[in-house]
Amino acid sequence: MKAPPRLQALIDEGLIDxxxxxxxxxxxxxxxxVRCGDxxxxxxxxxxxxxxxxxxxxxxxxxxxxxxxxxxxxxxxGSRYGRESQEAAWQSAEVDALxxxxxxxxxxxxxxxxHEGVLLMELVTDEHGDAAPRxxxxxxxxxxxxxxxxxLLTEVVRMLCxxxxxxxxxxxxxxxxxxxxxxxxxxxxxxxxxxNHAKRMLLRDVENLRDFFGRFAPELLATDHGSxxxxxxxxxxxxxETRLTGVFVQPTGVVDVGGVMREIDDxxxxxxxxxxxxxxxx
Numbered sequence: 001m002k003a004p005p006r007l008q009a010l011i012d013e014g015l016i017d018x019x020x021x022x023x024x025x026x027x028x029x030x031x032x033x034v035r036c037g038d039x040x041x042x043x044x045x046x047x048x049x050x051x052x053x054x055x056x057x058x059x060x061x062x063x064x065x066x067x068x069x070x071x072x073x074x075x076x077x078g079s080r081y082g083r084e085s086q087e088a089a090w091q092s093a094e095v096d097a098l099x100x101x102x103x104x105x106x107x108x109x110x111x112x113x114x115h116e117g118v119l120l121m122e123l124v125t126d127e128h129g130d131a132a133p134r135x136x137x138x139x140x141x142x143x144x145x146x147x148x149x150x151x152l153l154t155e156v157v158r159m160l161c162x163x164x165x166x167x168x169x170x171x172x173x174x175x176x177x178x179x180x181x182x183x184x185x186x187x188x189x190x191x192x193x194x195x196n197h198a199k200r201m202l203l204r205d206v207e208n209l210r211d212f213f214g215r216f217a218p219e220l221l222a223t224d225h226g227s228x229x230x231x232x233x234x235x236x237x238x239x240x241e242t243r244l245t246g247v248f249v250q251p252t253g254v255v256d257v258g259g260v261m262r263e264i265d266d267x268x269x270x271x272x273x274x275x276x277x278x279x280x281x282x
Contacts, residue, residue, distance in 0.1 A: 006045045007032060009116055016043065016120065023131055028187060033123060033131070041112065042131075044119040046091050094187040095119060097164055104162035105240075107155050107182045127178040135171035135181065135212065145216035152181050152209055153225055156202075158240045159183075160233055165190050165198045169205035171212040192233070199230050200266060224248040 003011055003019045010016045020033040020040070029046045091114075098111040098121065110122040124132040140148065152174065159166065166189055173185035192198045206226030214221040223246030231248065232238040 004030075004032070004045065006116070006118055007034070007043055010034075010043065010118055010120065013115065015113055015115060016041070019043075028185070034120075036112075036120075040123050041120060042109075042123040044121065046117045046119070091117060091119075091187065093189060094185075097186040097189040101159060101162060101164060101183075101186075104158060106158045106162065107180065108186070109182065109184060124175045124177045124182045124184070126176065132175040132177045132182065135174045135176055138176055140213070140216045142217040145213040146220070148176075148181055149209060149213040149217070149220060152183075153206070153229075153244060154240065155181070155183055156206060156209075157229060157238060157242060157244075160192055160202065160229065161238060161240055163192050165192050165195075165202045166205050167201040170208040197266060202226060202230055220246075222246075 001019055001021055007016065007019050011018075016034045016036050018035045020035060023031040023033050023042060025031075027047075029044045032043045032045065034041055034043045095111060095114045098108055098119075101108045102110055109124055111119065112122070113120040126132045135148075156166070156169070166183065166186065168185065168188050169183065173183070175182045175184055190198050190201060192202070195201075203226040206229065210220050210223060210225065225244055225246050225248075227248040227250075228244055228246065229238065232242060
C-alpha cells in the first residue's frame with residue numbers, strides 16, 4: 001500500500017522499508033504493519049490532538065515531568081506551544097513506559113524507535129504468525145481464564161515493582177500472543193509513587209481483569225487481588241515472586257472520612273470524563 005505521509009518520513013530515514021497494511025485505527029492512533037529488512041513490525045502513528053477524541057485527564061498527567069519551567073508554564077496556560085508540549089509529553093509517556101517495562105521483563109511489545117510521532121515496535125503475533133487478537137475477541141475455558149488471569153496479575157505486579165501503573169488496563173488493550181497475553185497501549189501510564197491517583201487506577205486495572213475473566217471462571221469474582229497487591233506495595237514487601245491469595249481483610253481503626261470523600265470525588269470526576277468521551281463523535 002502507499003505509505004501515509006507520517007510513515008514516508010521513516011522510509012526516507014531508512015527506519016522502515018515498506019508499509020504492508022493498516023492494522024487498526026483507534027482514538028489515539030493508527031497502527032500499521034511494516035517491513036524492516038527481514039522483519040515484520042508495527043508502526044503506531046499518533047493522531048494529532050485536534051484529530052482525536054481522548055481527553056488527557058489531569059489524573060493521568062499529574063506530576064509528569066517536563067523539560068523546563070517555560071514548558072510547564074505554557075502547558076498550564078494552554079497556549080499553542082503548551083498544547084504541542086503536552087501532546088509530545090503524552091506520546092513520550094508511552095515510549096518511556098515501554099522501554100522501562102521491557103527492561104523490567106514485563107510482557108509488552110518491544111520498542112525499537114520513536115521518530116516524529118511514530119512509535120516503531122514489535123508486532124505481537126498468534127500461533128499462526130498473524131497479528132494477535134485482543135482478549136475481548138477470544139472466548140476461554142475456565143482453565144484458560146484462570147491461567148491467563150494469574151499470568152496477567154504477575155505482569156501487573158511486575159509493572160508496579162517497576163514503579164508503573166497502566167491506568168487503563170482491560171481486555172481491550174491486552175493481546176493474546178502465541179505464548180500468552182501481552183499488554184499494550186500505555187500513553188496514560190502513571191508513576192506509582194508520584195501520582196496521587198495511582199492506587200485507584202491500580203485497583204481499577206485489577207478489577208477489570210477480574211470482571212473479564214470472571215465471565216469464564218466465576219470463582220474469580222470473589223477475589224480482591226488489587227487491594228492485596230497495593231497493601232503489599234505500600235509495605236515495601238511486594239516482589240514479582242510474591243504469591244498472591246486474592247484475599248484481603250480491611251484493617252480496622254479510625255475511618256479517614258476525608259480520604260473516602262476524595263475517592264468519591266475522584267470517581268465522580270472520572271465518570272463525568274468517561275461520559276464526555278462517550279458523547280464525543282469519533
